Amino acid sequence: MDSNAASADSIYVPDAVQTAAKILVVGHFAVGKTTLIGTLSEIAPLRTEEKMTQAAAHVDDLRGAPDKKTTTVALDFGRLTLSDELVLYLFGTPGQQRFMQLWEDMARGALGALLLVDPSRLAETFPVIDLIEKYGLEFAIAVNSFDARSRYAEEELREALDLLPHTPVVYCDARDQHSSAQALITLIQHLLARAS
Amino acid sequence: MTAPGEEQPVTSGFIRSYVITNGRDLPDADGFSLVTLVTIAPDREPPARLSPELRSVWDLCSGGYLSVAEVAARLELPVGVVRLLLTDLADQGHLLRRAAPPPAQLVDRKILKEVLHGLQRRFG
Numbered sequence: 001m002d003s004n005a006a007s008a009d010s011i012y013v014p015d016a017v018q019t020a021a022k023i024l025v026v027g028h029f030a031v032g033k034t035t036l037i038g039t040l041s042e043i044a045p046l047r048t049e050e051k052m053t054q055a056a057a058h059v060d061d062l063r064g065a066p067d068k069k070t071t072t073v074a075l076d077f078g079r080l081t082l083s084d085e086l087v088l089y090l091f092g093t094p095g096q097q098r099f100m101q102l103w104e105d106m107a108r109g110a111l112g113a114l115l116l117v118d119p120s121r122l123a124e125t126f127p128v129i130d131l132i133e134k135y136g137l138e139f140a141i142a143v144n145s146f147d148a149r150s151r152y153a154e155e156e157l158r159e160a161l162d163l164l165p166h167t168p169v170v171y172c173d174a175r176d177q178h179s180s181a182q183a184l185i186t187l188i189q190h191l192l193a194r195a196s
Numbered sequence: 197m198t199a200p201g202e203e204q205p206v207t208s209g210f211i212r213s214y215v216i217t218n219g220r221d222l223p224d225a226d227g228f229s230l231v232t233l234v235t236i237a238p239d240r241e242p243p244a245r246l247s248p249e250l251r252s253v254w255d256l257c258s259g260g261y262l263s264v265a266e267v268a269a270r271l272e273l274p275v276g277v278v279r280l281l282l283t284d285l286a287d288q289g290h291l292l293r294r295a296a297p298p299p300a301q302l303v304d305r306k307i308l309k310e311v312l313h314g315l316q317r318r319f320g
Contacts, residue, residue: 011270012260013233018294020231020263021307046269051213051222051276072274077230077265082314086307089231089263109229111308181319188312195305 011043016084023187024093024106026132027116028124032144033092034076036116036174040090040181041078048075050102073102090184095128107135112191114183116174117143122160129161140168140190142183166190213277216249222276223283230265230275233294234282240290249273253281254290261294 013020025033038045049072076092093099093106093113113132117125132139143157154169163169168190172183228234236258246254252271256262262270268278285291 010260011266012262015260017233017261019307019310020233020294021311022231046266048265048269049274051274075230075265077269079263079266080314080318082318083310086310086314087233087263088311088314089265091230091265106230109231111311178319181315185312185315185319188308188315192305192308192312195308 013079013087014081014084017081017087018085020087020089022089022091022110023184024110024113024137025090025116026093026095026113026128026139027144028095028118028121028128031116031118031121031124032174033116036114036142036144036172036180036183037076037078037090037092039175039177040080040184042081043079045076045078048077049073050075050105071098073099075106095124095131097127097131100131100134103131103135107137110137112187113137113139114187115139115141117141117157117161119143119145119157122157125161138191138194140170140183140187142170142172142174142180142186144174145171166194213274216247216273216277217280220280223279227286228264228279228282228293229295231263233261233263234267235259235261235292236285236290237292243288249277250281250284253278253285257285257291 025037027033034045051072073094078090080088080090082088091106091110093103115125115128115132141157141161141163157163157169158167168186170183170186172179174180234257236254242251242254249271253267256267256270264278264282265275267282268275271278273281282291286293
């Protein structure tokens with residue numbers, strides 16, 4: 001593909017690049033985060049692992065200390081070289097509440113978040129919105145609508161998700177490059193409007 | 197005597213990380229965020245005795261800039277372990293890095309505009 005030509009011959013970021021920006025692609029399990037990242041990325045999406053310590057809900061009476069265990073979270077991500085000086089990384093970030101420590105790390109330095117929503121599983125999006133708000137991320141909603149029949153009207157969706165009027169809602173197909181890019185562009189335009 | 201559960205297998209991933217780091221605590225993300233770009237400084241010779249993992253980081257990072265996340269993914273090592281290995285190389289003066297925007301900084305309109313124009317150029 002034409003737009004990928006710049007980096008097709010190398011896994012490396014061009015030498016002149018000074019800035020690496022980060023956007024989170026968030027949403028519940030199996031909503032299409034990795035698909036969207038793969039659709040937009042110039043490199044085959046990569047997977048890395050972060051280890052996190054999480055405090056379990058109960059306290060171990062024998063030791064009198066919170067029972068901590070280490071879990072591994074897989075992060076899928078992709079890259080877009082956007083100019084001679086700028087690359088953008090898209091990080092898929094799982095939306096479960098138990099990944100809060102991960103969110104703290106991921107949110108730091110992120111420009112914002114694209115929240116993928118499956119209209120047939122709206123309730124699973126609520127905890128993800130809670131996390132977004134907890135970490136103060138600006139976001140836009142991308143409704144991943146594989147099936148036009150399951151489309152909610154935008155007003156219904158806004159009401160169901162209790163969105164603020166300025167939060168953008170776009171419909172997209174995470175498998176389609178143009179459509180996914182439009183969703184990302186909508187997010188950036190929103191971020192610019194909010195930053196002024 | 198062996199208590200029940202004591203012989204449960206420890207995952208190979210755990211042993212591997214532990215050996216690579218010599219059991220040292222993993223550094224926090226401050227020095228190397230996921231999108232910090234790193235490369236081996238030009239004209240550097242690898243130290244004579246590099247562990248296999250440091251050698252693999254050296255070889256990968258000698259070719260140009262990559263983000264910390266990419267180094268970890270391409271070497272199939274946990275990010276925390278890669279941060280530690282990169283810290284070792286940085287302490288010895290072998291590493292160049294281009295930092296991501298500092299965390300406390302308000303999102304920069306200039307960066308947002310560059311991202312927007314880049315996306316529109318690429319996909320518009």
